[in-house]
Amino acid sequence: MSQDPERAPRRDAVRNRARLLDAARKTFAEHGLxxxxxxxARTAGVSRTTLYRNFATREELAATVFEDNVAWIEERAAELTGRPSAVVQLFDFVLDLQFAHGGIAHMLSQAGAxxxxxxxxxxxxxFVPLLEAGxxxxxxxxxxFVCDVILAYQMAEGAMHDAEGDAGEENRKRxxxxxxxxxxx
Structure with a gap:
């Protein structure tokens, strides 16, 4: 009996994938990429085999996690279009994502990967249309330009690591x- 390639994935497989993505978000934010x-896999409550069945590489897992962040960025940019200082608001939105989830600067700096x-x-x-409007x-x-914005996120990532002993909120404000x-x- 052959399996139908068009058949929907099993519910447990869908659930395991969702658990892996949630666990990756959490562990990447807490411990880095x-x-x-x-x-x-341990945080998700699944085996390494299950992890590798869903994501062949660390990069594939991280890119899947960051896909949600990028979708949020695109949605926020669309919402802000036409508003005064929209680029500042988008910049802060992405910076808050970076502070909360970490790794965005890494994702942006790996553009060739x-x-x-x-x-x-x-x-x-x-960012491009909002930067032009700004x-x-x-x-x-x-x-x-956009490359300067990307560099700013990389600088923020470095500053957060350099000032780990500072009070978190005060450091983020600075x-x-x-x-x-x-x-x-």
């Missing part, structure tokens, strides 16, 4: 203020 995949290139490109594309409004420094001064008028 280099967390052992065994820890992701196969799993991340389309995600990084989609994120950059969400420049026209006099909100964005005239010499700021980082946000520093990045705003470098990008916006």
């Amino acid at each position: 280099d967390v052992p995949l065994e820890e992701v 196969s799993w991340f290139s389309s995600l990084a490109g989609r994120t950059a594309a969400a 420049r026209a409004e006099g909100v964005v420094r005239p010499d700021v 980082i946000r203020a520093m990045l705003h001064r470098s990008l916006f008028l």
Whole structure:
């Protein structure tokens, strides 16, 4: 008896995949993208075999996790279009995602990597029209482009790691203020 390739996946397989994605979000946020995949599987309550049956590589798992973040970024950019200072609001939205979930800067800096290139490109594309509008409004420094925004997220990631002993919220406020001064008028 052969299996139908069009058949929907079993409910337990769907549930295991969802558990793996939830566990990956949690462990990536807490321990970074280099967390052992065994820890992701343990947190999900599944075997390593189940993890690898769903995601062949760490990059595939991370890209799948970041897919949700990129979809949120695109949705937020669409909501903000036409609003004054929309680019600042989108910048802060993504920065808050980075503070909460971690790894966004890594995803954006890996634009050449196969799993991340389309995600990084989609994120950059969400910023382009808002950056152009922000420049026209006099909100964005005239010499700021998408590559500068991406670099700002990488700087924020580094600053968070360098200041782990600082109070979290105060540190995030300082980082946000520093990045705003470098990008916006």
